[in-house]
Amino acid sequence: MNQSLRGPALHEAVRDYIKQYILDHKLKPGDPLSPEGQLARDLGVGRSSVREAVKALQSLGIIEAQQGNGLFVREFNFDPVLEILSYGMHFNYTIMLEFFQIRLWLEAAVIGDVVRQINSEQIAQLEEALILWEDRICTGQSWTDLDKQFHDILYQTLNNRTLLKLNKVFWVAYEKLDIEGIHDADPVEELRDHRAILEAIKNGDPDLTRQRLLNNFTHFQSRIEQGIELEKG
Numbered sequence: 001m002n003q004s005l006r007g008p009a010l011h012e013a014v015r016d017y018i019k020q021y022i023l024d025h026k027l028k029p030g031d032p033l034s035p036e037g038q039l040a041r042d043l044g045v046g047r048s049s050v051r052e053a054v055k056a057l058q059s060l061g062i063i064e065a066q067q068g069n070g071l072f073v074r075e076f077n078f079d080p081v082l083e084i085l086s087y088g089m090h091f092n093y094t095i096m097l098e099f100f101q102i103r104l105w106l107e108a109a110v111i112g113d114v115v116r117q118i119n120s121e122q123i124a125q126l127e128e129a130l131i132l133w134e135d136r137i138c139t140g141q142s143w144t145d146l147d148k149q150f151h152d153i154l155y156q157t158l159n160n161r162t163l164l165k166l167n168k169v170f171w172v173a174y175e176k177l178d179i180e181g182i183h184d185a186d187p188v189e190e191l192r193d194h195r196a197i198l199e200a201i202k203n204g205d206p207d208l209t210r211q212r213l214l215n216n217f218t219h220f221q222s223r224i225e226q227g228i229e230l231e232k233g
Contacts, residue, residue: 014045014053019062022073029075033063036071076162078169086173100224103170104217107151110158111213112206118157125153126198130191137187144175150194185223193219 018033033039036054040047054071057063061079064072089096129146136143148171155163193216200209 010045010049011052011056014039014043014049015056017043018053018057022062027073029073031073032069033071033073076165078165082169082172085169089173097221097224099170099173100217100221104214104221106163106166107155107217108210108214110155110163111210114154114157115201115204115206115209118154118201122153122157123198123202126150126201129153130195130198133187133191133194137191143187143190147190147194185219189219190216 018039021027022033027033034042036047036050040050043050054063054065058065059080061074061077064074066072085095085099089099129150133143133146133150136146151167152164155167193212196212197209197216200212
């Protein structure tokens, strides 16, 4: 370690060393790292510099500190992206609309593969979710988690973990928004839209499925735009 480095530059150097150590040793998620004290001794730096580097790597989702157990490599995640998007969308409504547009493009692009690859067990899971959705409406309970579950089941068919993580980012980001009107969807209309999507899937029609998916997204986009206008006054 370059002993002439001081302050933030030293923290960054320690951070880069830990990242490179993980790559060079081909560490996997869940693998342990040396304790902070050992890292400080190995690098010949103060423990505070290692602590700052560890905090930075935690915020990036690269490592995690388990109390009483030490430092571990984290599984790849989108937590830093989610945090900055959730924060930025409160200040720039254009970001929110563009983020939604990305989700629309992504889901519209993959839904054809979903229709071709989905199996009977997954279709049964979708039907079960819609039955529970209707029960929630009748009893006045929240149903938005079932909306997320419906889309999760769809994209689990593709066996693409990164896609599922991105889908989670979309949902969590919007759940954190506090703009009047965005989450005031008509539950009956939403249920009807999702039943129509499922019916098209069961018919094995990717074009009709995409059309009905986009129709549902159009409703959601309209609520975003209405909520933004209400916030602007």
